[in-house]
Amino acid sequence: MQAEKTVTLNRKARHEFSIEDSFEAGIVLTGTEIKSVRAGRVSLSDAFARIDANEAWLVGANISPWETGNRYNHEPKRPRKLLLHRDEIVALLTRTRAKGLTLVPLKMYITGRGIAKLEIGLAKGKQQHDRRRDIAERDARRDVEREMAEARHRSH
Numbered sequence: 001m002q003a004e005k006t007v008t009l010n011r012k013a014r015h016e017f018s019i020e021d022s023f024e025a026g027i028v029l030t031g032t033e034i035k036s037v038r039a040g041r042v043s044l045s046d047a048f049a050r051i052d053a054n055e056a057w058l059v060g061a062n063i064s065p066w067e068t069g070n071r072y073n074h075e076p077k078r079p080r081k082l083l084l085h086r087d088e089i090v091a092l093l094t095r096t097r098a099k100g101l102t103l104v105p106l107k108m109y110i111t112g113r114g115i116a117k118l119e120i121g122l123a124k125g126k127q128q129h130d131r132r133r134d135i136a137e138r139d140a141r142r143d144v145e146r147e148m149a150e151a152r153h154r155s156h
Contacts, residue, residue, distance in 0.1 A: 007037055007108045007116075010044040015131065017104055017123035023092070025049075026083030027058060027108075027118045032066035033074050037116050042108055049082060049103035049120050051093045056082035058105060058118065082118060095122055 013019070029037065036042065041064035049058050058080045065073045084092070095101055104123045110116055126134075 003112060004117075005110045007040050007110060008042045008044055009107045010047070010105055012045050013104045013106055013121065013123065015134075016126055017102070017121070018126055019104070019106065019121040019123050020101065021095075021122040022106060023084065023088060023120050023122070025056065025118045025120055027116050028081040028083065029063075029116055030074050033063050033080075034116060035066045036063050037108065038110060044105045044108060047105050049105060051089060051096070051103075054086070054089055054093075056084050056089055056092070056103075058082055061105065061108075082120070092122065099124070 043062040047058060047061035049056055051057070060077060061080065062076050063074065065076055092103060096103060101122050101124055104121050106119045106121045108116065108118050
């Protein structure tokens with residue numbers, strides 16, 4: 001059995017939001033959509049998830065049309081239903097309403113059995129100063145690692 005294959009990551013999500021919790025959701029796709037997903041032609045950069053009428057939906061994700069899809073091709077940015085357990089949907093709905101959190105897609109991947117899954121995060125928007133602090137911490141961590149590598153190199 002092969003491992004999961006990451007199709008796309010939403011790098012912007014971890015930069016603009018602090019992720020409090022994450023969930024795995026199945027995603028309802030048409031035939032040409034799953035072919036495009038397996039080919040890696042997906043963008044989650046402007047996407048978000050929302051809950052309407054006790055159903056979870058992925059909105060704004062761009063799955064490029066399949067080249068040889070002819071008239072059966074799909075709409076690239078159509079809303080796609082997410083498959084979650086009812087108790088997960090209720091928990092997400094209460095937490096997004098109570099704390100003002102949003103649902104952000106973090107990554108899309110194909111399982112070992114060939115099924116497309118989406119990891120969604122329960123996220124809180126970062127303020128500008130939070131982003132600056134994160135960048136400063138990352139730079140400081142890089143500087144320390146660089147200094148340690150140079151010190152190891154000098155000692156040999």
